[in-house]
Amino acid sequence: MPKxxxxxxxxxxxxxxxxxxxxxxxxxxxxxxxxxxxxxxTQKEIxxxxxxxxxxxxxxxxxxxxxxxxxxxxxxxxxxxDNIPILSTLKGWKYGFESPxxxxxxxxxxxxxxxxxxGTANPILLRDPDFGVxxxxxxxxxDFHVVDPKLFLKEVAGTDDHxxxxxxxxxxxxxxxxxxxxxxxxxKVPVLDVASRYQELGEALRPVINPAVTSKYGLEIPxxxxxxxxxxxxxxxxxxKRSSMAAVGNLxxxxxxxxAQGMSEAGGxxxxxxxxxxxxxxxxxxxxxxxxxxxxxxxxAPSGSVPPPQAASPPGGTTPAGFPDLMSPADAAKxxxxxxxxxxxxxxxxxxxxxxxxxxWRITRSALEEFLNG
Numbered sequence: 001m002p003k004x005x006x007x008x009x010x011x012x013x014x015x016x017x018x019x020x021x022x023x024x025x026x027x028x029x030x031x032x033x034x035x036x037x038x039x040x041x042t043q044k045e046i047x048x049x050x051x052x053x054x055x056x057x058x059x060x061x062x063x064x065x066x067x068x069x070x071x072x073x074x075x076x077x078x079x080x081x082d083n084i085p086i087l088s089t090l091k092g093w094k095y096g097f098e099s100p101x102x103x104x105x106x107x108x109x110x111x112x113x114x115x116x117x118x119g120t121a122n123p124i125l126l127r128d129p130d131f132g133v134x135x136x137x138x139x140x141x142x143d144f145h146v147v148d149p150k151l152f153l154k155e156v157a158g159t160d161d162h163x164x165x166x167x168x169x170x171x172x173x174x175x176x177x178x179x180x181x182x183x184x185x186x187x188k189v190p191v192l193d194v195a196s197r198y199q200e201l202g203e204a205l206r207p208v209i210n211p212a213v214t215s216k217y218g219l220e221i222p223x224x225x226x227x228x229x230x231x232x233x234x235x236x237x238x239x240x241k242r243s244s245m246a247a248v249g250n251l252x253x254x255x256x257x258x259x260a261q262g263m264s265e266a267g268g269x270x271x272x273x274x275x276x277x278x279x280x281x282x283x284x285x286x287x288x289x290x291x292x293x294x295x296x297x298x299x300x301a302p303s304g305s306v307p308p309p310q311a312a313s314p315p316g317g318t319t320p321a322g323f324p325d326l327m328s329p330a331d332a333a334k335x336x337x338x339x340x341x342x343x344x345x346x347x348x349x350x351x352x353x354x355x356x357x358x359x360x361w362r363i364t365r366s367a368l369e370e371f372l373n374g
């Protein structure tokens with residue numbers, strides 16, 4: 001009986017010790033949305049020679065008393081002094097360890113997480129060479145994976161024992177936007193390109209975003225996609241106007257076409273048609289020259305070009321000197337010393353001859369002289 005009782009006690013002690021020591025450490029992940037996971041040791045100690053199993057797309061990181069220990073990639077590892085040199089140094093084992101020890105073991109998921117959304121909650125300011133400072137909103141998707149487990153645990157996951165993708169999205173959204181804003185500003189991409197070349201923009205920004213994300217958070221972004229960029233309404237209108245000007249092409253030819261269409265619809269006589277055409281040609285060339293001058297790229301007239309026809313002032317005219325041969329209602333009002341509305345009224349009732357192109361009136365000097373002499 002005493003021998004039997006002694007054997008039973010020894011067996012009971014061995015069973016108890018087995019419940020106190022970790023012999024196999026592994027993480028069987030089937031959630032697909034977990035980024036990092038702390039092994040639940042439940043106050044157990046790790047025995048010498050314990051098996052550490054790290055699966056593909058996993059990294060195991062040991063932490064001892066708040067300090068990073070050894071890092072293990074995929075494979076099966078036997079935890080001995082040779083395999084944990086950093087932990088051995090931290091714990092102070094000089095001649096190898098024989099006794100169990102405690103340490104936190106974090107498993108980090110290194111697979112690619114795709115289709116993560118990003119977006120600007122508030123407009124970001126961009127300095128544009130064409131429009132000055134512009135407010136821009138943007139959103140899209142990105143893919144990422146962990147490349148530096150220690151930095152990721154330190155800066156992103158922290159001591160969370162089960163860090164999931166939804167927590168990551170909340171944590172990283174503002175950080176990704178901050179990096180995106182800095183990257184767009186550094187790339188100096190014009191707003192016209194930002195708003196129309198999404199795919200190229202994402203590819204151009206990725207080499208700028210990645211170094212910052214890797215150095216700050218231990219992540220790499222293989223794919224960064226810009227799905228939409230929106231600008232204020234006034235910038236959209238300016239973009240539309242530029243597109244319209246590009247579509248018009250040669251302004252002189254456009255004015256000729258418009259004048260020809262107007263004469264065809266009005267059915268005017270030959271003399272009136274010629275006068276209107278001359279005024280239109282003069283106006284078109286003056287407008288084209290003004291646009292060229294404002295862009296700082298005025299070029300000399302081509303050799304052999306015919307100067308625009310000018311309306312001759314009748315002798316004895318009373319129009320003050322210094323006014324152009326082709327005037328707007330505001331110019332005519334100044335010449336006559338009346339309000340612009342008075343000029344518009346005279347144009348509407350036909351007492352003052354003018355040509356309406358689109359929403360704008362144009363008056364020749366000869367028509368104004370005729371109005372004054374009449």
